Amino acid sequence: MAETVIHTENLTRKFGNFTAVDAISFEVSKGEIFGFLGANGAGKTTAMRILCGLLAPTSGVAKVAGYDVYTETENIKKHIGYMSQKFSLYNNLTVRENIHFFGGIYGIPKRELKEKSEELISRLGLTQEADKLVGSLPLGWKQKISFSTAILHEPKIVFLDEPTGGVDPITRRQFWDMIYEAAHRGITVFVTTHYMDEAEYCDRVSIMVDGAIAALDTPEELRNQFEAKDMDEVFLRLARGAKRGE
Amino acid sequence: MAEPVEATSEVEDMSRVSIQNITKTYEKGTVTALDDVSLEVESGELFGLIGPDGAGKTTLFRILTTLLKPDEGKAEVNGFDVVDDFWEIRKIVGYMPGKFSLYQDLSIIENLNFFATVFETTVEENYHLIKDIYVQIEPFKDRLAGALSGGMKQKLALCCALIHEPKVLFLDEPTTGVDPVSRKEFWDMLDLLKARGITIIVSTPYMDEASRCDRIALMQDGKIMEIDRLENILEKHRQPTYSVKGTDRHRLIQDIRSFDQTDSCFAFGEDNHVVFKDSPATDSLLHFLGEKGHMNLTVHEVMPDIEDVFIKLMLEQENHG
Amino acid sequence: MKLFLAFVKKEFQHLLRDRRSMMILIGLPVMMMLLFGFALSSEVKNSSIGILDNAKDESSRMLIDRLDHSQYFSVVKFLDREQEIDQTFRRGEVRIVVIFPPNFDHDLRHSNSAQIRFVGDASDPNTSNIVINYASAVVRDFQNELFGTMKMPYQITTETRMLYNPQLKSSYNFVPGVMTLILMLLGAMMTSVSIVKEKEMGTMEILLVSPMKPLLVVLSKAVPYLALCFVDVILILLMAVFILDMPIAGSLPLLLAESLLFILTTLALGLLISANVESQQVAMFISLVGFLMPALVFSGFMFPIENMPKPMQIISNIVPTKWYYSIVRAIMVKGLGFSYVAKQTGILVVMTVIFFVAAIKKFKVRLE
Numbered sequence: 001m002a003e004t005v006i007h008t009e010n011l012t013r014k015f016g017n018f019t020a021v022d023a024i025s026f027e028v029s030k031g032e033i034f035g036f037l038g039a040n041g042a043g044k045t046t047a048m049r050i051l052c053g054l055l056a057p058t059s060g061v062a063k064v065a066g067y068d069v070y071t072e073t074e075n076i077k078k079h080i081g082y083m084s085q086k087f088s089l090y091n092n093l094t095v096r097e098n099i100h101f102f103g104g105i106y107g108i109p110k111r112e113l114k115e116k117s118e119e120l121i122s123r124l125g126l127t128q129e130a131d132k133l134v135g136s137l138p139l140g141w142k143q144k145i146s147f148s149t150a151i152l153h154e155p156k157i158v159f160l161d162e163p164t165g166g167v168d169p170i171t172r173r174q175f176w177d178m179i180y181e182a183a184h185r186g187i188t189v190f191v192t193t194h195y196m197d198e199a200e201y202c203d204r205v206s207i208m209v210d211g212a213i214a215a216l217d218t219p220e221e222l223r224n225q226f227e228a229k230d231m232d233e234v235f236l237r238l239a240r241g242a243k244r245g246e
Numbered sequence: 247m248a249e250p251v252e253a254t255s256e257v258e259d260m261s262r263v264s265i266q267n268i269t270k271t272y273e274k275g276t277v278t279a280l281d282d283v284s285l286e287v288e289s290g291e292l293f294g295l296i297g298p299d300g301a302g303k304t305t306l307f308r309i310l311t312t313l314l315k316p317d318e319g320k321a322e323v324n325g326f327d328v329v330d331d332f333w334e335i336r337k338i339v340g341y342m343p344g345k346f347s348l349y350q351d352l353s354i355i356e357n358l359n360f361f362a363t364v365f366e367t368t369v370e371e372n373y374h375l376i377k378d379i380y381v382q383i384e385p386f387k388d389r390l391a392g393a394l395s396g397g398m399k400q401k402l403a404l405c406c407a408l409i410h411e412p413k414v415l416f417l418d419e420p421t422t423g424v425d426p427v428s429r430k431e432f433w434d435m436l437d438l439l440k441a442r443g444i445t446i447i448v449s450t451p452y453m454d455e456a457s458r459c460d461r462i463a464l465m466q467d468g469k470i471m472e473i474d475r476l477e478n479i480l481e482k483h484r485q486p487t488y489s490v491k492g493t494d495r496h497r498l499i500q501d502i503r504s505f506d507q508t509d510s511c512f513a514f515g516e517d518n519h520v521v522f523k524d525s526p527a528t529d530s531l532l533h534f535l536g537e538k539g540h541m542n543l544t545v546h547e548v549m550p551d552i553e554d555v556f557i558k559l560m561l562e563q564e565n566h567g
Numbered sequence: 568m569k570l571f572l573a574f575v576k577k578e579f580q581h582l583l584r585d586r587r588s589m590m591i592l593i594g595l596p597v598m599m600m601l602l603f604g605f606a607l608s609s610e611v612k613n614s615s616i617g618i619l620d621n622a623k624d625e626s627s628r629m630l631i632d633r634l635d636h637s638q639y640f641s642v643v644k645f646l647d648r649e650q651e652i653d654q655t656f657r658r659g660e661v662r663i664v665v666i667f668p669p670n671f672d673h674d675l676r677h678s679n680s681a682q683i684r685f686v687g688d689a690s691d692p693n694t695s696n697i698v699i700n701y702a703s704a705v706v707r708d709f710q711n712e713l714f715g716t717m718k719m720p721y722q723i724t725t726e727t728r729m730l731y732n733p734q735l736k737s738s739y740n741f742v743p744g745v746m747t748l749i750l751m752l753l754g755a756m757m758t759s760v761s762i763v764k765e766k767e768m769g770t771m772e773i774l775l776v777s778p779m780k781p782l783l784v785v786l787s788k789a790v791p792y793l794a795l796c797f798v799d800v801i802l803i804l805l806m807a808v809f810i811l812d813m814p815i816a817g818s819l820p821l822l823l824a825e826s827l828l829f830i831l832t833t834l835a836l837g838l839l840i841s842a843n844v845e846s847q848q849v850a851m852f853i854s855l856v857g858f859l860m861p862a863l864v865f866s867g868f869m870f871p872i873e874n875m876p877k878p879m880q881i882i883s884n885i886v887p888t889k890w891y892y893s894i895v896r897a898i899m900v901k902g903l904g905f906s907y908v909a910k911q912t913g914i915l916v917v918m919t920v921i922f923f924v925a926a927i928k929k930f931k932v933r934l935e
């Protein structure tokens with residue numbers, strides 16, 4: 001059995017009377033691609049914030065990369081990468097500057113950072129664009145750079161919040177190629193998406209409904225379990241039963 | 247449902263949208279947002295502009311809603327020119343921008359009343375238009391818009407865009423970032439509006455929503471790659487496509503791509519869609535993959551869907567450019 | 568008109584729900600008035616003075632008594648020798664020392680050439696100057712009382728009368744200043760920020776795609792701020808009259824009318840800013856640095872314009888705050904009528920018209 005990198009047990013977060021995350025328990029192994037699905041407002045974002053050490057849970061247990069989310073958030077932040085669709089890179093810095101900046105934040109030593117960023121730039125085929133402002137690049141490129149930057153420091157886990165929203169179908173798949181590569185290197189990928197075909201690309205998928213995990217298994221098992229032709233159908237079955245509005 | 251395209255175009259061609267050779271650049275001509283785009287939308291049609299971010303959808307909407315002037319070309323909404331008759335157009339169109347653009351510090355009912363007044367009407371007068379949508383958010387009508395969930399904001403925005411009984415409705419990526427359930431509900435609402443005869447142009451990056459439109463335009467890099475009914479587009483660009491499945495997916499895709507007969511291979515949900523260069527070479531592909539150590543392989547032909555076509559058109563465009 | 572009212576209503580709703588803006592609109596004037604009125608007062612009250620009385624006669628005692636009983640001074644120390652003066656200043660015990668010559672009474676009554684010396688602590692020149700001025704005034708009063716009825720053919724008195732503000736109350740200076748600054752700040756900044764906010768939020772996009780004329784959007788934005796700035800003027804005047812005991816010498820209606828004009832000037836400036844920028848931060852930055860700083864420097868409130876180099880004096884003419892400040896001082900402090908402020912009023916009217924026209928010309932009916 002592979003090493004467990006995320007472990008939660010009855011993890012709960014309340015905001016006043018509202019239980020955003022309701023006693024969720026799951027484990028994610030090293031190198032796994034874990035799809036974290038749910039309708040808007042099902043509690044995904046809250047759960048993800050807790051796991052990233054940005055928000056303290058109300059009760060329950062959660063360990064990320066072996067560190068406790070209550071007491072060791074600083075250590076968690078050192079061992080994870082994070083990328084979201086809303087904020088990824090600084091538009092008014094060049095590609096190279098962005099990579100240097102984010103690499104620096106994660107404490108990569110200067111010499112190593114220089115090597116790594118040059119290697120990354122050539123691997124992404126961005127040698128020509130390295131000194132262009134990120135703002136001038138197409139969204140797909142930004143997302144690729146942003147993802148590469150988030151894993152530059154070889155974190156144990158990378159959290160991806162809707163990384164492919166609005167990206168063209170080819171770039172979207174290239175992005176998933178990069179996810180596979182990262183997972184192959186042993187980086188655990190924790191990803192949310194609204195594209196149900198992407199749920200199929202995950203090793204395992206959890207679907208949150210009303211703050212709780214309504215289903216968690218491999219895409220194949222979920223399809224069989226719900227007698228559905230694809231993940232879209234699985235999702236619709238589960239999420240239609242949601243009681244609370246978004 | 248009846249086909250409104252033919253029905254109304256015979257009677258009068260009023261609420262149609264016509265775009266001829268529109269070009270629009272930004273940053274002093276260095277960035278081309280729209281490149282010689284032409285498009286006709288018939289009265290009563292539910293028309294979809296489908297393409298990723300940066301395809302030029304928002305720019306096209308802004309030109310049609312008279313917010314931007316095209317550099318070149320001509321566009322008309324309802325027979326009014328978007329540059330010369332912009333005041334006329336502003337009276338008859340409804341517009342929902344991509345970003346939620348209502349007053350966050352006003353309540354649902356205050357927003358609605360305000361926009362009704364802006365268009366010189368009242369909520370009561372046009373209540374029948376928004377009723378189906380509004381009843382869903384009415385229980386929260388005194389809540390501030392800023393405190394609403396994504397789905398409710400979207401419904402409110404749609405109500406506000408509808409309150410003056412527009413002839414043409416422009417919806418810029420109304421479903422982006424919205425979960426599949428809410429997306430389906432939203433399209434159901436659009437069907438209701440279409441039944442009232444409102445011409446609707448909607449943009450989306452989600453290819454699967456193409457099936458909800460009467461006709462679609464596939465956009466990429468400021469160009470329209472194809473305009474037609476979904477079935478026609480699928481038919482026109484149909485090419486033999488095979489699904490290949492196996493266990494070690496990532497390696498499998500890479501190995502399929504390295505096979506010399508493979509033209510393209512992309513993941514599609516649980517499948518991997520393969521298009522061959524010349525004639526289908528499934529047997530030799532299986533043999534090739536077997537040698538690479540892949541097991542539990544299955545192959546069968548599949549019907550290409552809209553994403554297959556979009557990818558095909560993108561690849562063609564890249565090869566030409 | 569109905570449309571316009573709907574807009575104004577909406578603007579009031581925005582404002583009243585935005586606690587931060589309301590705090591600024593109401594809190595800032597109150598805070599500035601209190602700060603200038605009490606904490607930062609340059610006015611003299613109960614200043615400590617020292618006395619070196621070499622005469623110790625009837626007249627000197629009378630004068631010392633007079634000084635001590637005035638509300639401006641309190642005698643805290645009697646010195647014996649001139650050598651002690653230095654020491655006393657060093658300890659910071661007194662602001663000035665008043666030195667009576669020997670035979671003060673005699674000199675005063677018989678030779679008319681009695682001399683009193685004031686020694687001030689010039690490490691704080693402004694305060695010492697003011698305190699010495701006050702002390703001189705007390706001495707002169709004393710002198711007048713003493714000889715008021717007597718004929719004094721050869722007496723030469725140099726008299727510095729502080730016109731309009733005999734007690735040198737600093738409120739006479741800062742109340743017009745605070746009014747000028749507050750209106751400039753709130754009128755220009757709040758208006759421009761609120762319009763630019765619509766651009767940032769994307770609501771401007773929807774408003775543009777409507778049959779409504781952009782001018783209406785802009786004007787309706789200005790109305791609530793016009794009202795609130797006017798409330799601020801009244802608030803400041805009330806505080807000036809009732810808390811700081813500063814009477815309004817001239818005509819109140821004239822003062823209010825001139826204030827209304829200046830509010831319009833600042834609103835027009837705010838509109839002009841908002842027509843040219845796309846983000847709230849830039850709007851705020853321009854209002855603060857581009858307008859408030861010059862307003863502060865060139866209004867004549869903090870630094871007298873006459874003392875500036877010629878080029879700066881010329882620049883000050885294009886700063887609207889200079890004119891309003893001078894109008895308020897003329898009406899409020901000097902009690903002058905309209906004919907004395909007609910020129911300034913005319914300049915403000917011209918400026919307002921120019922700003923409005925420029926703002927409307929700049930305002931776009933499209934996004935670009």
